[in-house]
Amino acid sequence: MINEKEIMDTNVEDEEIINRQWTTKLRRKAVGELPPQKLLPDSQPAYVSSWIYVFGVLTLSALGVVAISGAILALFGPSWWQQSPEGHFVNSLHLWSVELFFFFMVVHLWGKFFMAAWRGKRALTWITGAISFLVSIGAAFTGYLSQQNFDSQWIATQGKDGMNSIGIGAFFNLMNFGQMFMWHILLLPLLVVIIVGIHILGVRAKGVVPPIGALENKQEYAKAWSGKVRPYDIIKEGTIALVIVSLLTVALSVVFSSPNKAPLTIQRWAKADPTDFVTTAATELAGTSFSGSYGPPYNNGNGALQYVGPISLQKLAGVRIPINSAQDFVLQPLATIPNNPTLKDALNTYEAATPSLQNIWNNNFAKADAKLAVNGNSISVPKGNYGPIPVLMKNLLTMANTGGLDADLENSHQFYGTDYTKPLLFMADGNYMATLAQQDHLTGDQWGMMNETDKWPGQPWLWLYTMWYQIPPMSTSSNADALVMSIMVLLTIGFASIPFIPGVRTIPEKVGLYKLIWRDFYKDQKSTK
Amino acid sequence: MYGAKVLSLIVGALINLSGPGSYIKWGFIQMSVANLVLILLMIVVLALAIAIPFPHRPGGKK
Numbered sequence: 001m002i003n004e005k006e007i008m009d010t011n012v013e014d015e016e017i018i019n020r021q022w023t024t025k026l027r028r029k030a031v032g033e034l035p036p037q038k039l040l041p042d043s044q045p046a047y048v049s050s051w052i053y054v055f056g057v058l059t060l061s062a063l064g065v066v067a068i069s070g071a072i073l074a075l076f077g078p079s080w081w082q083q084s085p086e087g088h089f090v091n092s093l094h095l096w097s098v099e100l101f102f103f104f105m106v107v108h109l110w111g112k113f114f115m116a117a118w119r120g121k122r123a124l125t126w127i128t129g130a131i132s133f134l135v136s137i138g139a140a141f142t143g144y145l146s147q148q149n150f151d152s153q154w155i156a157t158q159g160k161d162g163m164n165s166i167g168i169g170a171f172f173n174l175m176n177f178g179q180m181f182m183w184h185i186l187l188l189p190l191l192v193v194i195i196v197g198i199h200i201l202g203v204r205a206k207g208v209v210p211p212i213g214a215l216e217n218k219q220e221y222a223k224a225w226s227g228k229v230r231p232y233d234i235i236k237e238g239t240i241a242l243v244i245v246s247l248l249t250v251a252l253s254v255v256f257s258s259p260n261k262a263p264l265t266i267q268r269w270a271k272a273d274p275t276d277f278v279t280t281a282a283t284e285l286a287g288t289s290f291s292g293s294y295g296p297p298y299n300n301g302n303g304a305l306q307y308v309g310p311i312s313l314q315k316l317a318g319v320r321i322p323i324n325s326a327q328d329f330v331l332q333p334l335a336t337i338p339n340n341p342t343l344k345d346a347l348n349t350y351e352a353a354t355p356s357l358q359n360i361w362n363n364n365f366a367k368a369d370a371k372l373a374v375n376g377n378s379i380s381v382p383k384g385n386y387g388p389i390p391v392l393m394k395n396l397l398t399m400a401n402t403g404g405l406d407a408d409l410e411n412s413h414q415f416y417g418t419d420y421t422k423p424l425l426f427m428a429d430g431n432y433m434a435t436l437a438q439q440d441h442l443t444g445d446q447w448g449m450m451n452e453t454d455k456w457p458g459q460p461w462l463w464l465y466t467m468w469y470q471i472p473p474m475s476t477s478s479n480a481d482a483l484v485m486s487i488m489v490l491l492t493i494g495f496a497s498i499p500f501i502p503g504v505r506t507i508p509e510k511v512g513l514y515k516l517i518w519r520d521f522y523k524d525q526k527s528t529k
Numbered sequence: 530m531y532g533a534k535v536l537s538l539i540v541g542a543l544i545n546l547s548g549p550g551s552y553i554k555w556g557f558i559q560m561s562v563a564n565l566v567l568i569l570l571m572i573v574v575l576a577l578a579i580a581i582p583f584p585h586r587p588g589g590k591k
Contacts, residue, residue, distance in 0.1 A: 049585045051578040103567070107575050230585060257542030441552055447559045455546040457563035470557045516579050 033205050040235070041204075046228035047211050047521040052115075055108035056203075057238055061245040062101035063196070067189065069094040069249075070143075074185045078148045082260060091260075092253035095456075098140055099252075100245060102461055105133060115517060116508040117209045118499035120221025125202035130496040132195040137461060139192055142184035144459070145174055150261040151453050154437045156180075156420070157428035158444060165306040165481035166489075167317030170297035175421040211518035212509060214525070228524075261440075261453045264433055266409070266423055270400035273432045274374040277400060278393050280430035282369070284325040285392065286362035291425040292325035298425070299323055306482035314482070321421060329426050333408040334395055343395045346388035353387065361387035377401060444469050464491070 018024055072090050073081050080087035109129065118126040141159070145152050156174040163169035173179055210221055270277040283289035293303035297320040306314055331351070337343055350358065368381045377398040381390060399405045409422040427433045434443065442448035449466035452458035468474050468484040477483060498504050508514055515522065551562040 046585075049583045051581055051583055052575075055578070099567070103571055103574075106571055107578065110571075110575050111578070255543045256546055259546070439549070441550065441559070441561060446552075450564055451550075451561050452563070454548055455550040455561075455563055457567045458561065460560075460564040460568050467558075513579065520583070520585070 034201060038204050038207075041232055042234075043229040044232040045208060045210065045225040046230045046524070047214065047518055048208050048232075049230070049520050050517045052107075052111040052517055053208075054237075054241065055104050055111060057241045058104040058245060059101060059108050060196070060200075061238070061241040062097055062104055062249075063192070064242060065097035065245055065249050066094065066101050069097055070185065070189075074181075082148065088258065088260060089253060092256070092258035093249055094143075095258040096252040096256070097245070097249045098143065099457065100248060101136070102140070105136065106461065109133060111517070113498075114508050114511060114513040115209060116212060116505065116514070118505070119209050119212075120206070120218075120223075122202070122206050122209055122222075123499040125199060125206060126499050127496045128195050128199040128202060130498075132192060132199055134492055134495075135188060135191050135195060139184060139188035140459065142180045142188060145180040146177065146184045148177065149259070149263050149453075150436065150440075151259065151442070153263055153420075153424060153427075154433070154442050155449075157424050157433070158442075158448070161304060162481045162485050164297060164304070164314055165479070166308075166485045167296075167313035169314075170317035170320035173321060173419075173421060175419070175424045177418040177420055179419075181418075211521050212514050214518075214521065256456070259453045259456045264427060264436065265403070266400050266406045266427060267403040269427055269430065269432050270397060270405075273430075274376075274379075274397060274401075275372055276430045276432045278372060278374055278379055278397055279369045280426070281330055281393060281396050282362070282365050282389065284329040284426065284429065285331075285389065286359075286366065287324075287326055288362075288366070289325055289429040291323060291329075291429050294323070297321045306479045308479065308482045308486050312482075323422070323425060325425075325429075328422055329409070330392065330396060333399060333405055334392060336408060337395060337399060337404075340395065342391060346391035346395075349388045350392065357387070360385065361389050365389045365393075464488070 069090055073087075073094055076087055076090075081091040082088070112126070112129065141155075145156050145159075160169055160174045163172055163174060172183075206222070207225055210225060210227075214227075215221055266277075280289065284292055287293065290303060291298060293299075293301035295301045295303060295305035296314050296318055299319060299322065305312060331347065334343060334347060350361075353361070364384050365381070365386045368384055368386070371382050373380045374397070377394065379390060379394050379397065396405065399408075406423060409426065410418075410420060437443050437448065438446070440453045441451050442453070444466070447463075447466045447470070449462045450458050450460055465484065465488055468487055469480060474480045474483050494501065494504075546563075553560055553562065553565060
């Protein structure tokens with residue numbers, strides 16, 4: 001770094017060049033906006049005297065514990081956090097530090113709203129705070145998807161519809177564990193840290209907003225505080241907050257632990273409800289299952305194609321994750337079974353048949369569903385023209401019962417080796433998975449997005465998102481996901497724009513909670529007068 | 530061996546939250562009791578943070 005003395009020693013031409021340099025300009029701007037006494041202050045305005053102010057640093061401390069516990073989990077992997085007691089304990093630390101992070105952040109956000117903390121050219125601080133809250137929700141969401149337990153499976157299969165409905169699902173695949181894990185441990189935390197960093201620098205540069213009515217004109221709120229100050233040890237405050245949050249996290253983990261409901265496998269499904277498995281597999285073969293007729297990003301069907309007005313972003317995004325339910329879930333897995341001439345004949349017969357003949361067999365088998373009897377690996381249907389379908393279903397059931405179908409569908413040839421798109425789509429097409437989800441109040445009509453399995457608290461910060469699904473027209477619309485996602489995008493923009501919305505930005509003044517928060521200041525101001 | 534026993538004590542939840550949860554239903558609103566407790570706690574903590582006097586020395590310098 002060149003100091004001012006060195007600049008004086010250089011010739012005039014060099015000095016002019018140095019003054020024009022991007023680096024010099026950036027350094028002067030940075031040091032001017034954020035001198036060391038602002039970055040690490042030893043005093044702060046006397047009006048900063050309420051417990052509500054500690055929730056910002058508590059949120060940051062919880063973020064630190066989240067990062068440390070998350071890093072340990074990432075190092076050891078899913079088997080460790082699901083199966084070993086030490087791993088499960090660190091999993092509990094991660095869960096409870098996340099709960100504390102959101103808990104403190106929500107209280108911090110409420111406090112800042114009631115203080116109208118965007119006053120005095122501090123709108124960017126509010127906006128970065130709002131964005132960091134929303135990005136944190138995304139980070140937490142990908143975390144829930146990364147658990148690799150039943151909750152994460154169910155969230156992935158349901159949340160995908162929201163993402164697909166606005167075209168995001170084509171690129172952001174909730175059922176691809178590898179991709180979600182990458183977002184969860186790297187991309188979203190990086191974004192959170194960057195935005196939170198900008199937020200903190202904004203607070204340090206602009207200072208804490210003065211109380212409402214403290215200054216005579218609005219311009220003064222943007223200037224540095226020239227009134228009473230009190231000693232403030234920011235390092236000590238941060239250290240105490242970190243210790244408190246760490247102890248709270250450990251205590252909550254010891255007392256409550258964390259949920260660990262085993263993931264559903266096709267093998268488990270086939271053993272528990274073989275009839276549901278076979279009838280679902282038959283719809284996959286016929287291409288009439290939810291996945292088989294879904295539409296983009298999986299295929300060209302229109303079963304789940306959604307619009308906002310005349311536009312379908314889902315259609316615009318196109319088929320990016322090709323799924324042919326007959327080939328991917330039934331025929332190709334069966335073709336991998338060796339030394340089975342009967343199956344080979346059945347496969348050849350089915351594939352050689354014309355589409356209309358395949359349709360006749362599939363329709364006949366679908367009609368016989370109600371009379372389908374499954375016992376172990378054998379299935380029986382009333383006499384009829386089903387072609388080779390009973391043989392295909394019997395062998396697929398056997399393959400499922402041995403775990404071979406799980407292995408085949410999980411055998412991804414894509415970049416991420418842990419892509420569960422196929423087995424999850426298959427399982428979600430059946431009734432068994434939904435029955436399990438309903439028992440844990442996880443379904444959409446049960447406000448399931450908010451809930452965790454068993455008695456653990458879930459994600460109450462998703463209340464608004466899940467609420468829209470309960471209200472007409474969303475509750476009855478075939479475009480519910482697209483409508484809800486559009487509403488949430490608009491509300492998100494509105495939330496970040498509160499400082500600029502007349503009527504909303506003045507709510508804190510009308511509510512008057514600020515009078516209690518700054519009561520010491522107003523009392524002092526009154527006595528001074 | 531002793532370490533493993535201590536660890537199993539630490540990692541074992543004192544309050545077992547496994548098992549079917551409880552839910553409240555109010556009109557179209559459904560919520561788990563655990564989520565409701567969390568939301569109520571946030572409101573209580575906000576109220577306490579505002580209501581409890583903050584320790585400080587009187588005065589302060591300009």
